[in-house]
Amino acid sequence: MNSRKRRLWGTTVAVGLIAIVVNVPWFNALFVSFKSDGDISRGATVVGTPTTSHYANALGAAGYDFPRFFLNSALIALGAVALVLLIAIPSTYSAIRLGFGGRFIMNASSGLRLLPAIFFAVPYFLLMSNLGLLDTVPGLILANTFLNLPLAIILLSAGFRDVPVEVEEAAKVDGASTYRILGSVLMPILAPSLVAVAVLVFIFSWNDYLFALVLSSSNATPITLGAANFVTSTGIRWGDISATAVLSTLPPVLFAIFAQRYLVSGLSAGAVKG
Amino acid sequence: MSVKAARLVVALAAGLALVSCAPSTGSKTTGAGGDQGSGSGTVKMVLWPGPEGEAMGKVVEAYNAGQGAKDKIKVEMTLLSRQDTFSKEATLMAAKSSQQDIYFVASYNVGQYANSLDPLTSVDASNYFPVAVNGLKYQDKQYALPLDVSNHFLLYRKDLLDALLAAKSQWPAYAAVASKAIGEKRDPKPAAEWDWNDYIAMAAWFSKSANPSSPTQYGTILQAKNLLYNTMIWDDVLWGQGGSWTTPEGKANLDSPAAVKAVGVYSTIYKNGWTSKDSSQAEFPETQAALKAGKTAFALQWSAGFAELNDKTKSPLVAGKIAIAPVPGQKTHVHALAVALNKYSENKGAATKFLDYLATPDAMTAYAKAGGIPAMPDVLKANMSINPAFGQISESIDKYGYSVPVFPNTFQAYSKIAESLSGAWVGQQDAATALKTANASLQKLLG
Amino acid sequence: MPKWVLGSPLILFAAIFVAYPVYQGIQTGFYGLSLQNPETLFTGLDNFGTVLTDPGFLAAAKFTVLFAVAVTVVETVLGFGLALLVNRDFPGKKVFFTMLLVPIMVAPALLGVMFRLLLNGDIGLVPAVLRTVGLDVSLFAPNTVVQLLVLLDILQWTPFAFLIMYAGLQSFPTDVLEAAQVDGAGRLRILRSIIAPIMKPIIFAALFLRLIDALRTFDVIYVLTAGGPGTKTTTMSIYIYKTAFESGQFGLAAAASTIVMLVLLPFVPLFVRRIANPDGKAR
Structure with a gap:
């Protein structure tokens, strides 16, 4: 084994260790989710007799409509990703390169994100109530778009700024319109940043709790709220909520795996230009 | 602000005006008092x-x-x-x-x-x-x-307490531990007869730190997290010591000797390690876990907790060994x-x-x-x-x-009392100072 | 005018879904709206005065700022280091890359419950493991609880900073790097004089986003300590949450939120300037 290879394996070990350490809570949840309530109560080091009953509960046996909760979460998260990108890409480009709104757009977005989510609880309830969108998936897509737009605008601003202006100027010389430059020149270069934004928006929308609590009551309930049903007035159902936590990370993981082609395969600005 | 920004603000304001005028379609948000509806x-x-x-x-x-x-x-x-x-x-x-x-x-x-x-x-x-x-x-x-x-009960390990009550040979040792804990030699009593000093003495006796031969690691677990529900539990101690939130005239009365004693019950147990240091963040689920694991001898707990502790599949270590007694001091929040x-x-x-x-x-x-x-x-x-x-x-x-008096700010008062006292419960703050803060908040909320 | 065409989706969305709630929220701060007193009385600046003279609010503000700055700095540094480390083709990269993101994929409210389980003295894995090596510690003891919360935040959010900076590295012009390597520049020099300057906007973006989110820290702390013991770990978001939902004082909560925003707003342009230059000119 040559030294370069050895160094790469060293990286594997180091990254692997970090990946395990940050995921101790998740692995613990996985472990607990297969233990019976009795075995959980006997302490963390007891293995006992494995059971899948918590997964049955987390998939609906506990009397809650979990398949529906998962579906709602997926629709809300995908919808929010699409809407956020649709709004953020053109307007951020316009702000950074064409002078639309100038620095105001970014300052305002950042200011918005400084407000605690609770601030918006009642106003958003009233707004969605007036629009007839309470307890609907579109209502929650709009709310999550609102929550995540600042993040997308800030990240994309940094992304657009990273691209040398010469790239655009070259395209302009070739006679490309502004729209074409954005669509065919800049977006491929910025693919990694766009994908990172999409992943983050998906995750944050998937994880939203407070807006879901305020805006949904039964039809649009997402999985985060569904899981809260296991925090009961007679304690926390540790096994059930662990199983739900494990299951609820799978869709974002799938989304990240799908997205990571663009993140990991080294599709970099240099490669495109080269 | 640039001209462009100003133009944006105008656009936003126009949108705002549009929305504000939008007709109510969902729930009514302005109606004065709802509607009887059709009856079906x-x-x-x-x-x-x-x-x-x-x-x-x-x-x-x-x-x-x-x-x-x-x-x-x-x-x-x-x-x-x-x-x-x-x-x-x-x-x-x-x-x-x-x-x-x-x-x-x-x-x-x-x-x-x-x-x-x-x-x-x-x-x-x-x-x-x-x-x-x-x-x-x-x-x-x-x-x-x-x-x-x-309401609340004292949930305790009947097997352990019965063994102590039956083994007279251990009583002198118990009296010695009690004398260190509460400054008074006492014999062990059945749970239904405890007062708050018995609670403290028992907490010491069933803790390894005060009694190395204790069958459990800790005597008790205190629900001392900064949580309004935990105020309700501590209230039992307050009422049991003869105190209450208010005087008969309705003035705040947390600045009283009874309240100092009630805080003292918690802080004595906590500081001496007769409960886990984690008690500072404990509430209902932690109490259940502590009792189920068999490492804690007794605790104050909500009535709803008992059924699960006696369920063999959910609490294999202690089911059948746990019994119910009235809260020491014979006062329970309801x-x-x-x-x-x-x-x-x-x-x-x-x-x-x-x-x-x-x-x-x-x-x-x-x-x-x-x-x-x-x-x-x-x-x-x-x-x-x-x-x-x-x-x-x-x-x-x-x-x-x-029952605690019902006034518009009762809920807030529970929350404020937990906030003011939870530090003192675990010995982070002096009881008298904390109670003064709590009393002032309560007086303000009583109006 | 392409600039208005491209900007129109944002204007449309903001006009309805941003302007109205912000206006409504700020306005609430000027009214004595509470559950106990639903008559909406205009109270002017009273709510703002009440909040600003409340020692509880000031204590929460102090704790929040210290906490946010501490975790942001650590997370940005660790996240950048991790991004550099992962930015090469090592075996198993795809698996570990996804794994590194899992902490932010567990909903924060749910993660709080998972920490509560993991760290519980009776049924938690961490205390059990520590006991087997002879360490009988109480992780939630009042004198270490703040450090514990900082550590947990780092475990939870370093992956976020990592992802942003890693994505930034992917747009990095590799030819510049290769040229420097050909010139025989040392690793530290490459990092300091080539990577860091080009990455500056994205590093600032990560730092800035973490900072504003950390200033709103809520879920995990609320689940674990509810702000206690006493008010020791009360963040501004917890303070505002309790003011609205436990005290029923929606007017006060709105005023407190508005104050937080107004106090922090002047700092925003300092970061924004470094993340993006505003007027479409080259950097």
């Missing part, structure tokens, strides 16, 4: 998950299939998590929403919510515990219908969990019909059979076969129950 149709109700929600689910199912079908009423229940139920309801109330017809409330927040509720006029109170019904009255009007009662009518509901007629149904002993018997603890003494007595604790709950509430 869908009734929406909020409840929280756990035994109450599950039991209510069964009752609702039966109602929708029987009486409800006859009256053309269908009840839909929404469950939220324990803490979020009230957050969601507060949001709905602040928005004067008609989305839900029946709210889940409790003795401790009915005063805060009363402005968003309609008083109930058709309630027959004679079947209920008086303390439960009275705890849901505000300005002499009945604002909610009791569902479940909650509150009723209840259902109330949303003032802004647009289907009050149908909702009232369902509430009337819930007030019948038949409905509450079904509720008890499905796992609830109904606030009707006769129903509890008739159903002792379901839950052996029913008898003791009934007796404890009758004999030892006290």
Whole structure:
């Protein structure tokens, strides 16, 4: 084994260790989710007799409509990703390169994100109530778009700024319109940043709790709220909520795996230009 | 601000004006007081998950299939998590929403919510515990219908205490530990006869740090997290020491010797390590875990916790070994969990019909059979076969129950007291200083 | 005018879904709106005065700022280091890359409950493991609880900073790097004089986003300590949450939120300037 290879394996070990350490809570949840309530109560080091009953509960046996909760979460998260990108890409480009709104757009977005989510609880309830969108998936897509737009605008601003202006100027010389430059020149270069934004928006929308609590009551309930049903007035159902936590990370993981082609395969600005 | 930014602001303001003028289509947000509705149709109700929600689910199912079908009423229940139920309801109330017809409330927040509720006029109170019904009255009007009662018990390891009581040879050692803990030699007593000094002495005796031969690591677990529900538990100590929140004239009275003693019970146990240091962040679930693991000998706990501790599949280490006794000092907080009518509901007629149904002993018997603890003494007595604790709950509430005065800020007061005292409970702050802060907050909230 | 065409989706969305709630929220701060007193009385600046003279609010503000700055700095540094480390083709990269993101994929409210389980003295894995090596510690003891919360935040959010900076590295012009390597520049020099300057906007973006989110820290702390013991770990978001939902004082909560925003707003342009230059000119 040559030294370069050895160094790469060293990286594997180091990254692997970090990946395990940050995921101790998740692995613990996985472990607990297969233990019976009795075995959980006997302490963390007891293995006992494995059971899948918590997964049955987390998939609906506990009397809650979990398949529906998962579906709602997926629709809300995908919808929010699409809407956020649709709004953020053109307007951020316009702000950074064409002078639309100038620095105001970014300052305002950042200011918005400084407000605690609770601030918006009642106003958003009233707004969605007036629009007839309470307890609907579109209502929650709009709310999550609102929550995540600042993040997308800030990240994309940094992304657009990273691209040398010469790239655009070259395209302009070739006679490309502004729209074409954005669509065919800049977006491929910025693919990694766009994908990172999409992943983050998906995750944050998937994880939203407070807006879901305020805006949904039964039809649009997402999985985060569904899981809260296991925090009961007679304690926390540790096994059930662990199983739900494990299951609820799978869709974002799938989304990240799908997205990571663009993140990991080294599709970099240099490669495109080269 | 640049010209472009100014133009943007104008555009936003125009949009704003548009939205503000948009007609109300969803729930009415301005109406003064809801509507009786047709007397039939869908009734929406909020409840929280756990035994109450599950039991209510069964009752609702039966109602929708029987009486409800006859009256053309269908009840839909929404469950939220324990803490979020009230957050969601507060949001709905602040928005004067008609989305839900029946709210889940409790003795401790009915005063805060009363402005968003309609008083109930058709309630027959004679079947209920008086303390439960009275705890849901505000300005002499009945604002909610009791569902479940909650109170506290001393849950203790009967096997361990019995062994100590039987082994007279250990009594001198116990007296020595007691003398160090409370400055007084005492013999061990049966749990039902404890006062707060016995509680402290026992906590020491069953802790390895004070008694290396203790069968458990810690004597007790204190629920000392900064949480309004934990104020309710500490109140038992306060009342048990002869104290209370207020003087007979209604002034705040937390700056009293009894209150100092009550804080002292917690801080003595905590500082000496007769409870885990983790007690500073403990509440209901941690207490259950500590008792289930068999490493803690006794604790104050909510009545709802007992059934699970005695369930062999859920608590294999301690099931059958845990018994119930009244809280030391023979005072227990009592509150009723209840259902109330949303003032802004647009289907009050149908909702009232369902509430009337819930007030019948038949409905509450079904509720008890499905796992609830109904606030009707006769129903509890008739159903002792379901839950052996029913008898003791009934007796404890009758004999030892006290209730905290209902005023608009009761809920906030519980929260503020927990905030002011939770540091002192675990010895982070001097009791007298903390109580002064708590007393000032309480006085302000009493108005 | 392409600039208005491209900007129109944002204007449309903001006009309805931003302007109205912000206006409504700020306005609430000027009214004595509470559950106890639903009559909406205009109270002017009273709520702002009440909040600003509340020692509880000031204590929460102090704790929040210290906490946020501490975790942001650590997370940005660790996240950048991790991004550099992962930015090469090592075996198993795809698996570990996804794994590194899992902490932010567990909903924060749910993660709080998972920490509560993991760290519980009776049924938690961490205390059990520590006991087997002879360490009998209580993780939630008042004198170490703040450090514990900082550590947990780092475990939870370093992956976020990592992802942003890693994505930034992917747009990095590799030819510049290769040229420097050909010139024989040392690793530290490459990092300091080539990577860091080009990455500056994205590093600032990560730092800035973490900072504003950390200033709103709520879920995990609320689940674990509810702000206690006493008010020791009360963040501004917890303070505002309790003011609205436990005290029923929506007017006060709105005023407190508005104050937080107004106090922090002047700092925003300092960061924004470094993340993006505003007027479409080259950097």
